[in-house]
Amino acid sequence: MRDDVQIRRANPADFETLGEVFHAAVRDGATAYTEAQRAAWSPAPPSGEAWAARLAAQQVWMAEAGGRALGFLTLAPEGHVDLAYILAPAQGQGLFRPLHAALEAEARHLGIRRLWTEASLHAKAPFEAVGFSVVRPETVHVGGETFLRFQMEKHLDA
Numbered sequence: 001m002r003d004d005v006q007i008r009r010a011n012p013a014d015f016e017t018l019g020e021v022f023h024a025a026v027r028d029g030a031t032a033y034t035e036a037q038r039a040a041w042s043p044a045p046p047s048g049e050a051w052a053a054r055l056a057a058q059q060v061w062m063a064e065a066g067g068r069a070l071g072f073l074t075l076a077p078e079g080h081v082d083l084a085y086i087l088a089p090a091q092g093q094g095l096f097r098p099l100h101a102a103l104e105a106e107a108r109h110l111g112i113r114r115l116w117t118e119a120s121l122h123a124k125a126p127f128e129a130v131g132f133s134v135v136r137p138e139t140v141h142v143g144g145e146t147f148l149r150f151q152m153e154k155h156l157d158a
Helices: 013-026 035-041 048-056 094-109 124-129
Strands: 005-009 060-064 066-078 080-086 114-120 133-142 145-155
Touching: 005 094, 013 035, 013 048, 013 060, 013 080, 035 145, 048 124, 060 094, 066 094, 080 094, 080 124, 094 114, 094 124, 114 124, 114 133, 124 133, 124 145
Parallel strands: 080 114
Antiparallel strands: 005 060, 060 066, 066 080, 114 145, 133 145
């Protein structure tokens, strides 16, 4: 990971920026999904009250450097890792692991025994690298497009 990167908890003032990170990661990041699939997944950056409410209901960690958001992960109640997005230029620079470490430390502190997520084709490998395993592949439909993704989980030891 770059020396100038900080991992910190996000706050409501960050939420619009994280919507832009989400959109850019989907649209510009390395992926096996088609352009039509990416456009259906994120036609525009999520924003507004619904986006703010989604993030406010979770714990959010973000990576930033020089005041610029590079990526984020979220932990919803019951151990659901809902969102995991890193900007394309920052992918492969070791940001996922420290973001996940912060999330996992908090999950352990809260007594959560199992983390679970729905990982995209691109996110599957980073989740596997931090100890998640595939429960099953699944097909979902969004905006008229069909996506393969993976239900994954990680059991936390006491």
